[in-house]
Amino acid sequence: MVSVATQKASNPVHTVANKLSLPGLQLITKKLELPVKLVFPRSLMGSLVPGSSHGDYMMLGLGDMAIPGMLLALVLSFDHRKIKDMSVSPDMPPSKQRKYVWYALTGYGVGLVTALAAGILSQSPQPALLYLVPSTLGPVMYLSWLRNELWELWEGSRPLVNDKTHLLEA
16 A cells, blocks of 8 residues: 555646647656655654664655645634634623634644544554544534524535625626
């Protein structure tokens, strides 16, 4: 599994160009040089990892960063929307001013440490999203449920009605 994950990815544009015999696109490089994973040597952990050698690696894939990142983007936009709503109605209590993004970001840190610890303790690769999704989504869902904002968070922000919107409708 490590050899598959650490090999260079082929460029999908180059593959399609070869199949379709498109001469202009075939000049594109054959290897994709994007960072699709972060690789950490287990030897950085020192004597904490029993039985580790210099060739052992722990990996964090792009999906392990992108999926929780999308949740962080969602709660950040929700927080931004709530700040705009608070400027319209200043009578909101101060408890509503705490931002969801900090809870999700803290949960991501906890989930990442838990995923790495599980990988070290089990001495086998662990799916990081198994730990990252509940630790990021859990605090946000619970907190929004306590604040009676769960449905609003789930449904998304309502559209802003302004003059430009009325002009587009006409």
